[in-house]
Amino acid sequence: MANEQEIRAQIAGLEAELAALKAQLPPPVSPLAPESGFPDLPVIDGVRFSTAAAAVKYAGRPDVMLAEIAPGAQVAAVFTRSTTRAAPVLRCEESLAKHVDNPDDRSGFAILVNSGNANAFTGGRGFESVDALRDRVGAELSIAPEHVFTSSTGVIGEPLPHGRIADKVAELAAGLDAGGAADAARAIMTTDTFAKGATASVDLGGTVQIAGFAKGSGMIAPDMATMLAYIFTDARIAQNVLQQVLWLENAGSFNCITVDSDTSTSDTLILAATGRAKMEPITDFADPRVRAFRLALRRVMDDLSQQVARDGEGATKLIEVRVTGANADGPAHRIAMAIANSPLVKTAVAGEDPNWGRVVMAIGKAGERADRDRISIRFGDILVAENGWVSAEYTEAAGAAYMKNDHIVIAVDIGLDNGKATVWTCDLTHQYITINADYRS
Amino acid sequence: MANEQEIRAQIAGLEAELAALKAQLPPPVSPLAPESGFPDLPVIDGVRFSTAAAAVKYAGRPDVMLAEIAPGAQVAAVFTRSTTRAAPVLRCEESLAKHVDNPDDRSGFAILVNSGNANAFTGGRGFESVDALRDRVGAELSIAPEHVFTSSTGVIGEPLPHGRIADKVAELAAGLDAGGAADAARAIMTTDTFAKGATASVDLGGTVQIAGFAKGSGMIAPDMATMLAYIFTDARIAQNVLQQVLWLENAGSFNCITVDSDTSTSDTLILAATGRAKMEPITDFADPRVRAFRLALRRVMDDLSQQVARDGEGATKLIEVRVTGANADGPAHRIAMAIANSPLVKTAVAGEDPNWGRVVMAIGKAGERADRDRISIRFGDILVAENGWVSAEYTEAAGAAYMKNDHIVIAVDIGLDNGKATVWTCDLTHQYITINADYRS
Numbered sequence: 100m101a102n103e104q105e106i107r108a109q110i111a112g113l114e115a116e117l118a119a120l121k122a123q124l125p126p127p128v129s130p131l132a133p134e135s136g137f138p139d140l141p142v143i144d145g146v147r148f149s150t151a152a153a154a155v156k157y158a159g160r161p162d163v164m165l166a167e168i169a170p171g172a173q174v175a176a177v178f179t180r181s182t183t184r185a186a187p188v189l190r191c192e193e194s195l196a197k198h199v200d201n202p203d204d205r206s207g208f209a210i211l212v213n214s215g216n217a218n219a220f221t222g223g224r225g226f227e228s229v230d231a232l233r234d235r236v237g238a239e240l241s242i243a244p245e246h247v248f249t250s251s252t253g254v255i256g257e258p259l260p261h262g263r264i265a266d267k268v269a270e271l272a273a274g275l276d277a278g279g280a281a282d283a284a285r286a287i288m289t290t291d292t293f294a295k296g297a298t299a300s301v302d303l304g305g306t307v308q309i310a311g312f313a314k315g316s317g318m319i320a321p322d323m324a325t326m327l328a329y330i331f332t333d334a335r336i337a338q339n340v341l342q343q344v345l346w347l348e349n350a351g352s353f354n355c356i357t358v359d360s361d362t363s364t365s366d367t368l369i370l371a372a373t374g375r376a377k378m379e380p381i382t383d384f385a386d387p388r389v390r391a392f393r394l395a396l397r398r399v400m401d402d403l404s405q406q407v408a409r410d411g412e413g414a415t416k417l418i419e420v421r422v423t424g425a426n427a428d429g430p431a432h433r434i435a436m437a438i439a440n441s442p443l444v445k446t447a448v449a450g451e452d453p454n455w456g457r458v459v460m461a462i463g464k465a466g467e468r469a470d471r472d473r474i475s476i477r478f479g480d481i482l483v484a485e486n487g488w489v490s491a492e493y494t495e496a497a498g499a500a501y502m503k504n505d506h507i508v509i510a511v512d513i514g515l516d517n518g519k520a521t522v523w524t525c526d527l528t529h530q531y532i533t534i535n536a537d538y539r540s
Numbered sequence: 541m542a543n544e545q546e547i548r549a550q551i552a553g554l555e556a557e558l559a560a561l562k563a564q565l566p567p568p569v570s571p572l573a574p575e576s577g578f579p580d581l582p583v584i585d586g587v588r589f590s591t592a593a594a595a596v597k598y599a600g601r602p603d604v605m606l607a608e609i610a611p612g613a614q615v616a617a618v619f620t621r622s623t624t625r626a627a628p629v630l631r632c633e634e635s636l637a638k639h640v641d642n643p644d645d646r647s648g649f650a651i652l653v654n655s656g657n658a659n660a661f662t663g664g665r666g667f668e669s670v671d672a673l674r675d676r677v678g679a680e681l682s683i684a685p686e687h688v689f690t691s692s693t694g695v696i697g698e699p700l701p702h703g704r705i706a707d708k709v710a711e712l713a714a715g716l717d718a719g720g721a722a723d724a725a726r727a728i729m730t731t732d733t734f735a736k737g738a739t740a741s742v743d744l745g746g747t748v749q750i751a752g753f754a755k756g757s758g759m760i761a762p763d764m765a766t767m768l769a770y771i772f773t774d775a776r777i778a779q780n781v782l783q784q785v786l787w788l789e790n791a792g793s794f795n796c797i798t799v800d801s802d803t804s805t806s807d808t809l810i811l812a813a814t815g816r817a818k819m820e821p822i823t824d825f826a827d828p829r830v831r832a833f834r835l836a837l838r839r840v841m842d843d844l845s846q847q848v849a850r851d852g853e854g855a856t857k858l859i860e861v862r863v864t865g866a867n868a869d870g871p872a873h874r875i876a877m878a879i880a881n882s883p884l885v886k887t888a889v890a891g892e893d894p895n896w897g898r899v900v901m902a903i904g905k906a907g908e909r910a911d912r913d914r915i916s917i918r919f920g921d922i923l924v925a926e927n928g929w930v931s932a933e934y935t936e937a938a939g940a941a942y943m944k945n946d947h948i949v950i951a952v953d954i955g956l957d958n959g960k961a962t963v964w965t966c967d968l969t970h971q972y973i974t975i976n977a978d979y980r981s
Contacts, residue, residue, distance in 0.1 A: 103565060104568070106561050106564055106565060107565070109561055110558060110561050110562060113554050113557055113558050113561070114558065115553050116554055117551060117555065117558070120547050120550055120551050120554070121551065122865070123547055124544060124547060124548070125544070138636065179904075180912075181901070181904030181905055182903070182904045182906075182907075182908075182909070182912070183900045183901065183903055183904030183910065183912050183915070184904065187935040193647075217897070218903075219897065219900065220897060220900040220912065220925065220928065220929060221928075221929055222927060222928040222929030223928070223929075224929065225929075229770070234597075250931055254897060255897025255898065255900055255901060256896060256897035256900065256925065256929075256930055257897075257930075273574070317884065329608070359883040359884065359904065360881070360882075360883065361882050361883060361884045361898075361901060361902070362904065362905035363901065364900065364901055374925075409951075433745070440801070441801075441802050442800040442801065442802060442883075442972070443758065443759060443800065443802045443974070443976055446972075446973055446976035446977045447976065447977070449977045450976070450977030452977070455697060456658075456660065456661060456695060456696025456697035456698075457696065457802075458623045459660070459661040459696055459697065459805065460622070460624065460660075460696060460759060460802060460804065460805055461625070461802070462624055463620075463622035463623045463624030463625065463805055464622055464802065464803035465623075465805065466623075468623070469623040469624065470623075471623070471624050471661065472663070484661065484697065486663060487661065487662075487663040487664070488661060488662055488664075488665065488666075488697075489662030489697055489698075527973065528973060528977075529970050529973050530881070531973075532887055532890065532968065532970050532972075532973060533970075534970060535883070535887035535888065535891070536887045536890045536891030536893070536969070537886055
């Protein structure tokens with residue numbers, strides 16, 4: 100078949116030409132990035148940021164950020180539940196436990212984060228790296244080493260060249276700036292195509308500001324916190340209340356996104372409250388102002404977590420999966436995740452194919468109670484299926500037109516009880532393969 | 541940035557040229573297809589096959605197969621556990637239950653299978669289609685309609701145009717041929733790139749033949765049986781023994797493969813034993829010959845199930861994940877599946893990247909007991925990681941060279957106890973996206 104060989108040779112030539120052309124283009128930005136760009140984050144009284152280029156892995160760009168949190172602050176955090184979590188996460192857990200036990204220790208905190216290397220599965224050497232960096236930052240900022248939270252994100256299994264970061268700590272300390280949050284958000288990016296920030300303010304008998312940023316694009320299926328996210332507020336609030344609020348709001352925000360069903364070894368979410376706002380302190384979860392604080396914090400957390408889904412590797416569409424009518428909220432969450440993690444659902448959305456049969460398949464594999472004849476499925480407002488079959492009013496043309504949107508809502512009612520959950524994900528495209536079949540080279 | 545626009549225009553032109561060239565090529569066959577092609581299946585005394593082109597969805601190719609199983613046979617089967625399983629599966633379950641209750645009913649059986657339409661989530665109309673076909677085949681072959689097992693594979697949610705199949709039943713009956721298994725295997729293919737067959741023989745006091753075929757390429761994460769597989773033997777064996785043997789061997793074969801973590805609504809595995817072999821009948825599971833029969837059957841089931849993994853949509857590499865040292869077999873299986881279903885592990889293999897850090901990540905997310913410092917990881921015979929870190933003897937060059945193979949073994953020892961499991965999957969490539977972002981058009 101000489102003709103076939105000729106065609107294959109032509110294809111190989113064209114593909115080489117294409118690759119050369121694509122290499123000349125600037126790095127792509129997710130088409131789902133917020134059109135308004137990175138938000139104008141307010142200064143949080145008591146927090147300063149700094150960045151440096153330590154060449155941990157990436158050359159010629161800032162890859163380390165330092166946040167200094169002034170004395171008087173409280174810190175809350177949640178971390179990945181991975182059984183192979185990274186050394187920095189394990190040390191952060193120890194620090195948090197100490198802080199919980201000593202909430203009246205009013206000395207300051209710091210957060211040091213590098214991109215390019217996760218310091219995960221690096222044996223005893225992983226702890227040595229973390230300890231060296233904590234000691235160095237603690238000495239520079241005159242705080243206890245255990246008050247330095249560190250995170251690392253990037254390749255797993257390679258030793259962290261922590262000396263390169265330690266060498267930059269003096270420079271980082273000298274550069275601390277209350278307005279440095281946007282640069283800090285950029286310094287911690289890996290395969291992210293845009294920096295992710297969010298802010299809210301709330302009146303708690305005095306105006307309180309909340310500002311945060313996050314990174315994450317792949318290995319996203321948080322099982323407690325997610326990737327890396329740092330949120331700061333000037334609220335005056337006790338540690339035990341702060342921790343409880345963070346845990347509760349995390350369950351409905353970061354724990355409800357998935358890009359690829361893969362859970363990171365490094366997921367870390369830290370919330371620091373400086374206590375500088377002019378307000379009476381909140382010392383009890385029953386304080387009526389907790390609800391207002393939770394709502395404001397949740398706006399920031401929803402915004403950040405959905406930005407992570409929008410920057411899912413290769414994403415061209417944001418997918419919101421709403422499940423109602425399950426026999427409880429837990430089953431609803433698991434059904435929603437089965438749909439959101441289905442490669443066949445995600446590729447159908449990428450292909451703008453209203454292939455609701457794949458949604459049926461994903462419900463069926465979730466392992467939760469469901470009765471085929473009670474399920475209804477909607478794409479946006481369009482009723483697609485009910486009573487065990489396609490809806491009489493559904494037309495393929497209407498479904499296909501809806502799939503052109505870049506925010507797709509898949510709404511499933513199981514028809515059994517009141518359990519409900521909403522999760523966010525993105526479509527699965529060629530670009531995900533391109534990014535991940537060539538990550539380390 | 542006029543230059544960027546020019547480059548993008550050139551890229552668009554080249555991509556159109558490429559698409560036109562690729563359309564001229566013959567449909568690709570998986571590079572992992574057995575080099576020996578479809579095996580020479582022995583005739584199973586008492587079974588005849590036939591195929592027809594009914595244009596259920598595909599035009600110009602056989603898309604229906606009929607297998608006739610002579611009086612005196614016993615049938616065993618396992619089916620998907622999906623809660624949204626298809627009408628043919630539900631009817632097959634009823635038929636099997638009746639057969640189990642009446643093992644002395646020695647009238648014959650038939651199996652009718654179509655490709656192109658799964659008759660799943662088609663409401664009451666789905667049962668009407670199955671019943672019409674069972675009646676038609678039963679009348680033509682003079683057997684009870686409940687003795688006709690039907691399967692349907694293809695798009696979910698569209699009504700099965702069963703009239704087109706019913707119109708071919710007389711032609712199918714007229715064409716029945718003991719040597720027709722290879723054509724039958726081809727007729728039930730959907731996105732499969734090659735037909736899958738396997739055979740074994742065993743001495744049970746008389747030579748017994750086993751021959752079977754399967755289809756499956758995507759939506760592969762069987763949770764009991766898998767996609768469609770039909771195995772025939774002339775063994776003389778009681779139904780209760782046959783069913784128990786099938787169930788046991790299924791657990792270690794079809795239930796240990798995954799292409800994309802998506803479980804089909806139609807998974808069906810049927811084993812028919814015609815009893816025509818010259819041997820004393822097996823009537824008890826304690827019969828010492830059961831072990832020999834199981835081993836032979838397992839060879840056929842392993843062969844077929846691994847062929848399904850080899851034909852995973854877009855597959856370029858077969859991945860074998862061996863987990864040992866877990867605290868029990870169940871946890872070992874779940875850890876192996878977490879690795880086998882990880883998009884990040886699968887894309888790394890596609891990119892020939894020995895990215896063992898992603899294996900660590902997948903172990904960590906499995907939700908099973910694991911201690912980072914006791915885990916060891918091998919790629920083939922190469923010790924990659926142990927004692928919580930990269931092995932002293934490991935070199936990236938050795939790992940990269942190993943990844944060039946088209947059969948990749950990822951061996952993980954958890955270091956806790958004796959639990960073990962092996963599962964098979966394939967890599968995740970651009971071709972999976974291409975196939976599934978454009979399935980229905």
